[in-house]
Amino acid sequence: MTDPHARQAELQALFDSYVDAGLKLDLTRGKPAAEQLDLSNDLDGILEGFYLLQDGSDVRNYGGIVGIPEARQLGAEFMDARPEQVMVGGNSSLNLMYQYVEHMMSIWGTNPIKFLCPVPGYDRHFTICEHFNIEMINVPMFDDGPDMAMVKELVSQDAAIKGIWCVPKYSNPTGNTYSKETVEQMAEIAKVAGENFKVFWDNAYAVHDLVEKGDVLASILAAAETAGTADSIVMLGSTSKVTFAGAGISFLATSISRLKAFEEFLSDQMIGFDKVNQLRHVRFLKDSEGIKAHMARHREIVKPKFDLVLTKLEKHLAGKNMATWNSPRGGYFISLDTRPGLATTIISMAAEAGVKLTPAGATFPYGRDPDDMNIRLAPTFPGLGELESAMDVFVTCVELASLNAELV
Ligand SMILES: Cc1ncc(COP(=O)(O)O)c(C=O)c1O
Incomplete structure (x- = not known):
C-alpha cells in the first residue's frame, strides 16, 4: 500500500501541473452539446x-x-x-x-x-x-x-x-x-x-x-x-x-x-x-414514437460521456471511501457525495486548476448543503476530450482534498 504522505505529495505535484496548464473547462450546467442541437436542425x-x-x-x-x-x-x-x-x-x-x-x-x-x-x-x-x-x-x-x-x-x-x-x-x-x-x-x-x-x-x-x-x-x-x-x-x-x-x-x-x-x-x-x-x-x-426515436439519437451522443465520467470515478475513487456517486439510467447529471465538509474545498481546488463545477450548496435551498458534501456533475456539454481532462482534474482534487483533511 502506498504511504499516504507519498501519495499526497504525488497528487499535489499533479494538481500543480494542472494549475500550470491553465485549463478552461466547464462542468457546470446541464446543457445539450452542439452535436445534440444539430439533431433538430430540420x-x-x-x-x-x-x-x-x-x-x-x-x-x-x-x-x-x-x-x-x-x-x-x-x-x-x-x-x-x-x-x-x-x-x-x-x-x-x-x-x-x-x-x-x-x-x-x-x-x-x-x-x-x-x-x-x-x-x-x-x-x-x-x-x-x-x-x-x-x-x-x-x-x-x-x-x-x-x-x-x-x-x-x-x-x-x-x-x-x-x-x-x-x-x-x-x-x-x-x-x-x-x-x-x-x-x-x-x-x-x-x-x-x-x-x-x-x-x-x-x-x-x-x-x-x-x-x-x-x-x-x-x-x-x-x-x-x-x-x-x-x-x-x-x-x-x-x-x-x-x-x-x-x-x-x-x-x-x-x-x-x-x-x-x-x-x-x-x-x-x-x-x-x-x-x-x-x-x-x-x-x-x-408523436411519442417520434420522440422516442429522436431521443435514441441523443442517447448515442450522451451515453459515452456518462460512461466516461463513471469509468474515471470508478478507476480513481472506488474503494477509497472518499466519495459515493450514482450511475443514472437517464437524465443529465451524476450526483457525487464527498466526505462531509469537503465539497466547497474540492470545488474551489478544481476552479484553481481550471475546471468550473456547479457551486457548492447549489443543489440545496438557500445554497446551504448542511453536510457540504454534494457535487453535481453535468457531462453533456463538453466534448469527450475535454470531459476526460476535466475528470482527471476532478478526481485528483477529490483525492487530494480528502488526504489533506485526513493527514492534518
Ligand atoms: C429539473 C429541471 N426542470 C426544468 C429545467 C429547465 O427547463 P426549461 O428549459 O423547460 O425551462 C431544468 C433544466 O436544467 C431542470 O433540470
Missing part, C-alpha cells in the same frame, strides 16, 4: 409555408393561450395526461412554474408560505421560492423518491406548507425515478395537506433515457383523478433537451378547472405563446 423551414391547422386556424396570428390542439396532443403523450388537461407554453417550463407559483400567491395569500424541497434538488426551483419569499424545508431523497412519511407528517402539522417540488424521473441531480407507491402517495397528499396544496411535478427528464429500456414513471394525474385530487397536481415538461434548449416548447398539465383558472391568470399578460414553434415541433417530432 425544425428550421419545416413548415414550408403551411401555417394552417386542421381546424383551419392560422398559427401566425394571435390567440390560443392553451396552445394548438396538435401540440396539446403531443404534450398529452409526453406528460401522460389527456390533451384537454394540457397547456403548451413557450420555450421554458421553468417560466410556467414561475407563473404558476405567482398565480397561486394571490390564492395562498400573504401568510408565511412554505414549500417542501426534496434534497439534493434543482437550484432554479429554489430560486423561484426565494423570489416569492417562500420558506423552504428540506426533505431527504431516497432511491424511490422523497421521504413520504416525513412529507405526510410535515404537511399534516403545518398548514402553511403549500407545495412540493418533484423531479420524478431521473431526478436532478440524483437520477432517481419515483416508485409507483411514491407516485400514488404523492397523488393523494392533498388529502392531508389540504385545499390549494400543489405538487409541482417537474418531469423535465421524461424521455431522457440513457438505457434502451428506460424507467417507467406511473401517471400521477391519472392516480390523482381516481383519488379526487387532480386539482393539486401541476405537471411540467419541455422539449428543451429534446430539440433546441433555447427554442423548444413547454407543457403544463393539471385538472381542466385549474387549467382554466391559470389560462385566465395568464390572459392579463399575454394573448398567446409562439404557436408557429408549436406547429414546427408537431411536424418534426410527430
Whole structure:
C-alpha cells in the first residue's frame, strides 16, 4: 500500500501541473452539446409555408393561450395526461412554474408560505421560492423518491406548507425515478395537506433515457383523478433537451378547472405563446414514437460521456471511501457525495486548476448543503476530450482534498 504522505505529495505535484496548464473547462450546467442541437436542425423551414391547422386556424396570428390542439396532443403523450388537461407554453417550463407559483400567491395569500424541497434538488426551483419569499424545508431523497412519511407528517402539522417540488424521473441531480407507491402517495397528499396544496411535478427528464429500456414513471394525474385530487397536481415538461434548449416548447398539465383558472391568470399578460414553434415541433417530432426515436439519437451522443465520467470515478475513487456517486439510467447529471465538509474545498481546488463545477450548496435551498458534501456533475456539454481532462482534474482534487483533511 502506498504511504499516504507519498501519495499526497504525488497528487499535489499533479494538481500543480494542472494549475500550470491553465485549463478552461466547464462542468457546470446541464446543457445539450452542439452535436445534440444539430439533431433538430430540420425544425428550421419545416413548415414550408403551411401555417394552417386542421381546424383551419392560422398559427401566425394571435390567440390560443392553451396552445394548438396538435401540440396539446403531443404534450398529452409526453406528460401522460389527456390533451384537454394540457397547456403548451413557450420555450421554458421553468417560466410556467414561475407563473404558476405567482398565480397561486394571490390564492395562498400573504401568510408565511412554505414549500417542501426534496434534497439534493434543482437550484432554479429554489430560486423561484426565494423570489416569492417562500420558506423552504428540506426533505431527504431516497432511491424511490422523497421521504413520504416525513412529507405526510410535515404537511399534516403545518398548514402553511403549500407545495412540493418533484423531479420524478431521473431526478436532478440524483437520477432517481419515483416508485409507483411514491407516485400514488404523492397523488393523494392533498388529502392531508389540504385545499390549494400543489405538487409541482417537474418531469423535465421524461424521455431522457440513457438505457434502451428506460424507467417507467406511473401517471400521477391519472392516480390523482381516481383519488379526487387532480386539482393539486401541476405537471411540467419541455422539449428543451429534446430539440433546441433555447427554442423548444413547454407543457403544463393539471385538472381542466385549474387549467382554466391559470389560462385566465395568464390572459392579463399575454394573448398567446409562439404557436408557429408549436406547429414546427408537431411536424418534426410527430408523436411519442417520434420522440422516442429522436431521443435514441441523443442517447448515442450522451451515453459515452456518462460512461466516461463513471469509468474515471470508478478507476480513481472506488474503494477509497472518499466519495459515493450514482450511475443514472437517464437524465443529465451524476450526483457525487464527498466526505462531509469537503465539497466547497474540492470545488474551489478544481476552479484553481481550471475546471468550473456547479457551486457548492447549489443543489440545496438557500445554497446551504448542511453536510457540504454534494457535487453535481453535468457531462453533456463538453466534448469527450475535454470531459476526460476535466475528470482527471476532478478526481485528483477529490483525492487530494480528502488526504489533506485526513493527514492534518
Ligand atoms: C429539473 C429541471 N426542470 C426544468 C429545467 C429547465 O427547463 P426549461 O428549459 O423547460 O425551462 C431544468 C433544466 O436544467 C431542470 O433540470
